Amino acid sequence: MSEAATVVLLLIAAFGVFLVDVYGRGPVSRQRLDRFARRQQLRVTADNGNQVIRYLATTRRWRVAGLIGGIAASQIGAPAGTIVNFNFVAIFAGWFLGALVAEVRVDHLAHGRVRAASLRPRRPEQYVRPFTWALVPATAVIALVTGAITAVADRTGWAEPNWAWAGLWLGLAVAVAVTVRLIQRAVLRRAQPVAAPDVIEADDAIRSRSLHVLSGGGAALVLFLTLNLLASLRPTAVGAQQVVAALVLIGVFAVALLGWLVATSMWPPRRPGTDLANPAPA
Amino acid sequence: MTADRLPGNGPGVVVDPGSPTPPYEQIRAQIVTMIEAGTLPAGAQLPTIRQLAADLGLAANTVARAYRELEAGGWVVSRVRHGTSVAARRRVSEADVRRRLHEAAHAYAVLARRLGVGTDEAIEAVRSALAEDAARSARPDDPVRSALPDGEGEPGPDRPT
Numbered sequence: 001m002s003e004a005a006t007v008v009l010l011l012i013a014a015f016g017v018f019l020v021d022v023y024g025r026g027p028v029s030r031q032r033l034d035r036f037a038r039r040q041q042l043r044v045t046a047d048n049g050n051q052v053i054r055y056l057a058t059t060r061r062w063r064v065a066g067l068i069g070g071i072a073a074s075q076i077g078a079p080a081g082t083i084v085n086f087n088f089v090a091i092f093a094g095w096f097l098g099a100l101v102a103e104v105r106v107d108h109l110a111h112g113r114v115r116a117a118s119l120r121p122r123r124p125e126q127y128v129r130p131f132t133w134a135l136v137p138a139t140a141v142i143a144l145v146t147g148a149i150t151a152v153a154d155r156t157g158w159a160e161p162n163w164a165w166a167g168l169w170l171g172l173a174v175a176v177a178v179t180v181r182l183i184q185r186a187v188l189r190r191a192q193p194v195a196a197p198d199v200i201e202a203d204d205a206i207r208s209r210s211l212h213v214l215s216g217g218g219a220a221l222v223l224f225l226t227l228n229l230l231a232s233l234r235p236t237a238v239g240a241q242q243v244v245a246a247l248v249l250i251g252v253f254a255v256a257l258l259g260w261l262v263a264t265s266m267w268p269p270r271r272p273g274t275d276l277a278n279p280a281p282a
Numbered sequence: 283m284t285a286d287r288l289p290g291n292g293p294g295v296v297v298d299p300g301s302p303t304p305p306y307e308q309i310r311a312q313i314v315t316m317i318e319a320g321t322l323p324a325g326a327q328l329p330t331i332r333q334l335a336a337d338l339g340l341a342a343n344t345v346a347r348a349y350r351e352l353e354a355g356g357w358v359v360s361r362v363r364h365g366t367s368v369a370a371r372r373r374v375s376e377a378d379v380r381r382r383l384h385e386a387a388h389a390y391a392v393l394a395r396r397l398g399v400g401t402d403e404a405i406e407a408v409r410s411a412l413a414e415d416a417a418r419s420a421r422p423d424d425p426v427r428s429a430l431p432d433g434e435g436e437p438g439p440d441r442p443t
Contacts (some may be wrong), residue, residue, distance in 0.1 A: 108336075115297040117337030119313070119322070121329040121365065191336040194294055 005082045009075045016068030023064060028056045040205035041268035048202035055106055055206045059213075062102035063095055070094015088252070089224045096217045103183055103210050108191040109203055116194035124188065126270045127208040132215045132262055136184070139222040140177035143170060146226050150233055159235040169229035173222045180218030184211055188217035213263045220259025227251045293321050297338050305340055309348035317357055317368055328358060328366045 036052060037044050044052060070091040078085030124133040147170040153159035187210045192203055227248045235241055295312045297305045316322040328334075331349060335342040349366055350359045355378050360366045394404040 111339040113299070115299065115338040115340065116294055117334055118294045119328055119334075120293075121327045122333055144368075189330075189332050189336050191338070191339065193337055230355075 001198065002081065002083065005078050005085075006135065008084055008104060009072060012068065012072050012075055012174070016072065019068060020061065020065050023060075025057075025061060028053045028060070032060075036205070036209065039264065039266045040208055041266065042205040043198065044202075045198045047196055048198045050201065051109075052206065055209075058106050059099065059102040059280065062105065064098070066098015066101070067095040067153050069097070069108055076112040082228050087222075089228065092224065093221055096221050099213055099217055100179070100183055102185055103214060106206070106210070109193050109195055109199065111193050111267070116188070118192070118194060122188050122192070122207075124184075127188075127204070128211045128215060128267060129265075131199070132212060132265070132267075135215045135219040135262060136177050136180050136222065139219045140174055141228070143173035143177070143222055143226040143229065146170075150229065153233060153235065157236065159233045159240075161234055162232045165232040166229050169225045169232065173225040173229070175217060176225065177222050180214055180222075184214050184218075187211055187214065201269070208267055208269045212265060216259040216261070216263030216265075219262065220255050222258075223255040223258075227255065295334075295338070297340065305338075306344050306348040306351070309334075309338075309345065310351045313348070313352060314355070314357055322368050324370045326368045328368070330365060380382050 032048075033044065033052060033056065036042070042048075042052070070093055073084075073094055074085055074087040074090040077087060086094060091189060124130075147166070150159070150161050150166055150170075154161050154163075187207055190207065192200065194200075195203070230244060230251075231248050233244055237245060293316055295309050297308050299305065301308060303311075313322065313328070322328075327382065328349075329337070331342050331345045335345040338345070349360065353360055353366075356369055358366050359369050390404070390408070394407075399407075
């Protein structure tokens, strides 16, 4: 890394510390709270308001920290002779890593001295659409199929893939998908002791928003890594490399749009299991 | 302590860590009560062990033991990938019958002693209650009989095991 690039990296680090300290720890804006309430169709009350604000503050702090880390990682990986480097996948991966950490660190409702819990099973379909829940495993399958296509193309001589990079992207894509799924399951299991109905509604809304962000962000990251895998295919046919490059370019925008739409979609949590005399389908 | 219906949360369980009764037994007893009362109907799904353990702030092993006991007693069935649900028809094992009978008899004996009732009088009261119950269960509109799961409350030899 050149001296100029190192200076840029130090500036990013200093700006990052400032941003996390001032913006990340500052008060949550009214607009942010309203946006959360609108997306989840949640009635914010005096009892559940602080609970939502704590969630928003935790996720914002960690996502900002992750974003700064991603920008720094992008700068560290700058090619020789480059002063400022913006690797979109590295920056997005940093943001998403922050989002993952935030979900692990979000507070759950406190237990009282006498422990009480509902016997209502928590199912993914209460918090996200079936499409959203299936998205991360589906993208993992797409990554594996792309890996298989790369291997076949290599065998048949249609392409000369760079296996060092292709293996790395494929391994990362599968690892991200597995990690996201594990954290999604942990979010579903996050403790929900018995509390007032509006507090439970806020807890369900938080769970739903977490699962949306993990599904949208996780699927997008897996697909970005899959596009990297596709970019390392290096087809031998004349003009094929341009076709792959065009596909990757279109894919980047399509994946970013998909991730954003899923992560920000509205979905009020549903509670079909409240009355166990009419149990929800298994 | 029990919480058949928790406000806004549907059927639920309450565990008192200060109680002399072990937490797993508190959970088991409350779920049994809810199944007997019909609050948890046949086929109703129960939460996963990990979910209930997290919600109650208990170790997963504690809830797992309660579920194991419920399964051994025929109250619930557990299937891989389908979770745990209330059994369609409760099968009462002989050991379970003896245990519950002994518990009820013991509680009755303690009550009789506290009331200062003699052994003969206490046994006579039981005989009288059994006779009344037999006469009542012969009637088709018996509310106790209709509230029991299939097979329970029938005379011993016909009881499913």
